Structure formats: C-alpha cells, structure tokens
Amino acid sequence: LEFDLADFLGVYGMKRATMVSKLQFNLELARKYKMPLILASGAQNVYGLRNATQIIAFAESLGFKHEEAKAAVLKTPFELVKRNREKRKGIEIEDGVKIVKE
Numbered sequence: 001l002e003f004d005l006a007d008f009l010g011v012y013g014m015k016r017a018t019m020v021s022k023l024q025f026n027l028e029l030a031r032k033y034k035m036p037l038i039l040a041s042g043a044q045n046v047y048g049l050r051n052a053t054q055i056i057a058f059a060e061s062l063g064f065k066h067e068e069a070k071a072a073v074l075k076t077p078f079e080l081v082k083r084n085r086e087k088r089k090g091i092e093i094e095d096g097v098k099i100v101k102e
Helices: 013-032 052-061 066-089
Strands: 001-005 038-040 092-094
Touching: 001 013, 038 052, 038 066, 052 066
Parallel strands: 001 038
Antiparallel strands: none
C-alpha cells in the first residue's frame, strides 16, 4: 500500500484533516492485514522532492511508528524492485518458488 505525501502539500483545513483521517484508517487496515507499506514523496518536479529523513518525520506525525516509516521508505521499495527483477529474469516463479541452478 503506497502513501503519496505530495497529496498533503497543497491541501489545507478540513480537506487535509479528512485526508489524514483516511490515511490513518488505511494504515490501521494495512497493519491488521500485514500489508507492505511504501512512502513516496510523489514529486511532480524538483521542488517536490524530499529526502528520506523528511518523509519519515512527516509519516511519524501522521501516525506511523518510526521503524514502520523507515522500512516503508528504505526497505520495502527495494525489496519489491528486487522481487520484480527476479520474476522478470525467471528466477522466481511464484511466492516461495524459485529456480535454483547448480
């Protein structure tokens, strides 16, 4: 489940409060069902880019735990890319099934 932080930048007042509420609800569901979480800056241009520390801090202010936010920025995206590359190379066929060459 990806959370795009750029959505929050141009929104104020009640609309932002509603967005935060929905994000927190989705976060609880993701925790309950152990879904992988991804945090992205959602940058449309260079001015929207954020470093990992800023994204983690913002996520913590929205209700993420520190380790959860850190994994969502640094660990989970890398693992998904790695897994996708293995599937494209034909190394991994299905979840838990890999081709091993001797």
